[in-house]
Amino acid sequence: MATSPLVLGPMIRYVDETSASVWVETRSAARVSIRAGGRRWEAGTFAVHGHHYALLELDGLEPGTVTPYALDINGTQAWPDSGAVFPFPFPPSMIATLQPGKPLRMAFGSCRTSVPHDKSGNRTHGVDSLRAYALAMASGGDLPWPDLVAFLGDQVYADLTSEQMQEFIRARRDIKEPPGEELKDYEEYAHLYYLAWSDPANRWLLSTLPSAMIFDDHDIRDDWNTSLSWKKEMEATSWWHGRIVAGLASYWVYQHLGNMSPQERAGDAIWQVITRHAGGDEIDVSDELDRFADRADQDPGSYRWSYCRDFGDTRLIVVDSRAARDLTPDRRALVDRAEMDWLDDRMRGGFRHLLVATSLPFLLPMGLHYVESWNEAISQGAWGKRAARAGETLRQAVDLEHWGAFQNSFRDVAGMVTEVADGKRGPAPETITFLSGDVHYSYVSEVERTSGSRIVQAVCSPIRNPLPRLMRSFAAVMSYGLATPVGALVARSAKVPDPPFRWSGVKGPWFDNNLACLEAAPEGLKLWWQSGVVEGGDHMHPGLKLVSSVTVVPRGAETGGKRL
Template structure:
């Protein structure tokens, strides 16, 4: 099929370009997000259904009307929210919603706005009434089903598993307690840095067409004689040097310039990325062919990327339908802007200190606010709120083709960009105890938020823009992912008792992990010593900054005994248990126990050969071992007991002169005849807090959907290339189920469903079922279960007291 630019196709496209996407929904509010190609007034109507099963509409419950915001000449966005004065929507019921769109030429039903004569009927419903539906979370925690996942790159490795969410909703569409209740995107909904060349071609052209103007990209040339730079001047596959040298971006510093060869820069490109990720409407029927467009090896790569994009597009209609039928919450990680975004102080200085780098971050954050954050916290976009100011500024900036400098400055301020030093152009910081944090306006949007359910709460953390960079360390030193102020605002304030009993269960969305594979930890420690922090994202994991991790645990457990953390980022899924003890009285050995379970799901679509290797039983050759970490607020006196045949002796251990002191210890190691352990002589030297990490075993895979083949999977299966092709050559071995039943991680594309089990006769547990496509039966779906205990453990300290 031939390439036809959007500018030629736009008049024939439907009114709705992307959406509807169901966003925040609770007993009093429902928010629906839409992207349109014309300005409209959008009316949202929420209906009950007969018998609460979704099959037939009943009476109207609530509604709202809101005009769209003109982000571009042909791009109009709205997140319309229907409010009730008192709780009106209930659990265990299925509700439907309808939309009516009014413009200068008339009124349109939802289906009319979705369809055209050329596209035919667009399916976003599971029922004959053709309206999207949803069910609120149940009061019974045992019936709650939360979906979470991250990292969805259109040309990433493996099949996109996001359409499976649609299959799950469809399977239980009329059962309010069985269908998934909420969906959490935990980061990297788009990739600003790693973009396929053919896709960038489409994104650049679509962005310029939808906005109706071309953004002039600022570059660092002081003589003022450089001609204007537009995105179209930076063709696909040719952006690596610009990204690194003029933008300061670091994704290509790991000797992989191909990671930034098609980096996004313009606002239109970022907007188009979301529209292409969530809807098939703007996609062209074909891309230019590789050989005429590229030569030699690059032509082959172009053709391969086109093939990968086509497999991504094939089931995209299912992704669109799923997003219309489940309340969806989102938060950024680094790739939503660019790889390593705000990783450390050095990144902030090198990127925000360059005009192109700063503009790109601003464009990415503005797009994030409009496409993701608006639906998370619609109350922030009400009149007189920061979001409303941002919408007004975005309209003004776009209406003047990006020349309204006052509007641009307002955008930068409201999305939280730090002011630039007028002399150096570098970003400004301010002190937060022993860290530097990016300065921001007090009226900037807040990216972290809380989702409250009937018996649970979900804290969604912003661990990107509230980092604490060490004052005394190198600019590349790992940061605190939350500064001291952020710990108070995002965690302690949110969990502080309000005069009512706390929820039965607390969950936390942490886009980057608290716990990693040990080999990843060692690789990052080596990279840190070598100064290659951008090679392995050194500083993005909580455990790279032990003081910050201990502060996180202390903040979480100040008012909660058990916590579940949902995370993503690392392109494999797993579960781990963290038992935590704190000793409130320094003179007493008595401890208060707590428990945390980390559930990681990654990636929706970005499998790598490394993750598929550790998925197998080969990983059992080097299994993850339990870890014991101890912490003191004052320097302890530690001894090592060495036991040899016929005798034993004690040796005083050297202790670092720092507070807090955090140290990993080995419990009794060796045999009865030859062993050693760490101990203290006085009770006051017992640790003030400690924690133990244990990996939860992955249970054998179970078939989903009654082992039924899903037709779309066969068509969406990517063509093997590179390392995938080499593995295919050993398919007789690689596809062996025994080999693929590893015990620790799921290394194929996956997403997780989180459930809880607690009965009067059984202890409380949290379950994570990871959905993935097995190589031994690639047209089917299986689930791997991880079961974590939610009971804090009373246990003896790992170090004895020897008097």
Template sequence: MTLHTPPPTGPVLILDDVRDGRIHLAALFIAPEGAPPAPIETADGAVAPTPLARYDAATVWRARFAIPADRTSTYTWRGETHEVAGDLRADLRIAYVSCNGEEIGDLEREGSERNAMWARLRDEHRRAPFALLLHGGDQVYADEITDGHPLSDRWPDDIPTDPSPDALAALRHHLRERLLERYASLYRSPEFAWVAARVPSLMQWDDHDICDGWGSLPTAATRSQVGRTLFAAARESFLTFQHAAADGDLPRRFADRAGAHLGFTVDFPGLRILAPDLRSERTRTAVMGAGGWAMMDAEAARDAPGHTFLMSSVPLLGPRMSLLEALMVAIPKMQKYEDDLRDQWQSRNHREEWRRMLRLVRAVARSDGHDVVSLSGEIHLATRAVMDLGAGQELHQLVASGIAHRPPPQAWARTLGALAVLGEDPLPECPIRVARLPGQPTRYVAERNYLTLERTGDAWAARWELERSGTTSPLAL
């Protein structure tokens, strides 16, 4: 009997950078051990993948190549030719997704139900191609990777105080293999795989890429040896699977090539994608550390005409979550949700830092000829908000969440809508209002969704694709 080696998973296209009139890409593959993927064939020649990370029964491979940034291009792998919409000069279409999974039982979900919105995005790309796919956080739900190992089985409630080096090494191995399982399951799903082979991705992480509430959990958990082992394994996997990179080999778009934080910037003609890292340096009292703020200050001072899309993995604008946070702390049965609210910019623990970020964004928006749009996910609802910047300018925030995570109950959407009525003004001269999506009766829409951003000439517009309600009318930005 002849045994057939299963084909590699991939290619998944990752955008390394845009420079010198070229789009620099990495194609990621997950292949069974001993079965390297075939080369990528381009107009410039063939590129053989090289190993990036090794696991018990699989190896992750990467092939780097470049295509022109002024036209549609193709590449071929294993006899199949894929088209990439690489003209970045004028009209442009971008998709934004977040929350691609669920906390419990995600690997056991039926595929066509789980990936229904990916199928819709795939079909939309066939009608009108996207040049870029932005992932706003929680690309993978790693919450269950701690199960099945004695050091982490009760994470984060019961943590061993002095595990041996051998036990920690065994834990790291366990976590890496479980992370591989989750990423491989995600990347081999047919709906995602079709899109990922044709549309380059830029990915920003959030807590579930590590574990629920990372950075907002008690310090005793996150700074423990088990906690640091968990973070290190998740960070390595984030670089491997979401950036096709490794320490010492980060793409040029990363602000800190040493990787102390993983914020990055990519410049398109007339568009800057700015993605600060809101997890690597996070603590219970800080969203970003010195490295992240240095990046943001430098970007605020840099001339970048046109638009900036600021990727904030948790919403930058929102209702008075601090009121709900205070209520939950006062009610013992609700205290388990405190970490979820501490995760938000609007938390009372982050208010001064939130004001700092809003002032920085306001300064960027007020610079000559510039517009800023904030893109967020995380809350498993679709919504938008507007901050009045004065002098006729506004900061738009667009929230699309989640593409695979099922929505929360309608009662939660109504609760947030009621809070939004109260308004919020962390900068008193710049009031914030939570607004309705075009054509929607409520401020928060409890449907699975993704966002499309389209530039026609110099004008940008946004549309939400809602699972039940369909496509919204365009919102001018």
């Protein structure tokens, strides 16, 4: 059987009312074209470290239309691939433009490992909820189709690799030499993305459902940028520089390039290099991209990974809470000053719903929030140098590095959110909702307020990487029950001020592999979580079950105080 000229994709990325972006990886230099609705769009590939990519910008589309498409490579159809063997026939891949005035419906989640979907893989990692969702959508059921899926971090695990990834590593280098089973360079990142996106069901889903993405730590390494001492420890190794350059360069290619609108891409320096050579021979941007990635790591202010999109009466702000950190001890910040100013400009009222997507939960369970704020204080010297060293060890050991561990940033954003909710930045939205992942359990919390917007935290984690049962118990103990008053006491002992507001749980926690959805429905913001379930021992064709749901209604519209 002939090898397909298409390695990965097509993936539908940024889509608005009249344009769509389609990303592909090809086996060699090529001209790539999309045929849809009687029209044709074409682009040449660009090369990065021996790999070949194209991003096609489809313009002049009609709003609110759903159009089948085909993809050609060098004039020959490569997608749909008639030679592909799928579990069952998948529907045609579509380009669905946004319909003006239609309320947003989107899916979101984080933390997805790439292991086989057979009985063994499901036993160790659970059913891939994204794949279960794809199969349910492809089967022609009555599930509502989202306008977008947002992947909120840990799309790939560069530090905790699967057996399949380790086989690839062993074939090209001594896995006993640093960095061992972890990723070393761009070639290994490219293979990791291949493992993540090549399953037929997920590949079909991503060929039709537009996607937005942001990284978290495992896209690079556990605890990425947790503190200055962590960064110095990594930079002292022989392999870290190559790793961070490859990680950010591959992230730009595989994830970030498709996050940008055509207008934003036009202002991107690397994309400008690529487009200046459009129509000629394939350009290799490896050196430019590596220099860019190195600069983005050393000087976070030189590039912005965050982005903002408006969907009618709903605004979605996607915040980089990893690369944009300021780790200088006397001005520690989860997002640096320039990034905070950017966020401040976009935290505005006048929308029905304001969604703030950040891989790390802004509102952890209060007990854990207190513990993280206490840990930050002692790590910064509140109890002396010896306690500071112990605090840093604890911080890295149990991942105490969320918003609560960066109190200056937490309070800055809390101030912005409160002003928006109180109508001081334009008409107050019905809801302000933080969408997050990372913690490997899902929950919903709400700030305790009697007026203005509802402020909600909705977490969906993991898509496929469940916590071991012992860790589930630890997470529950650390987050709930006595953890709140005890955490408050230890935080005050380190002279940490109380949070500017209180919040409490509405739903959760639950530890299933999940994919969450939300909808700006007439009655309020609807949120629900779905998980894959094996039926009749058929591991390759899991079903989909509802795990939990909640509707956040406008203030004053509750019935008996309930919002469920």
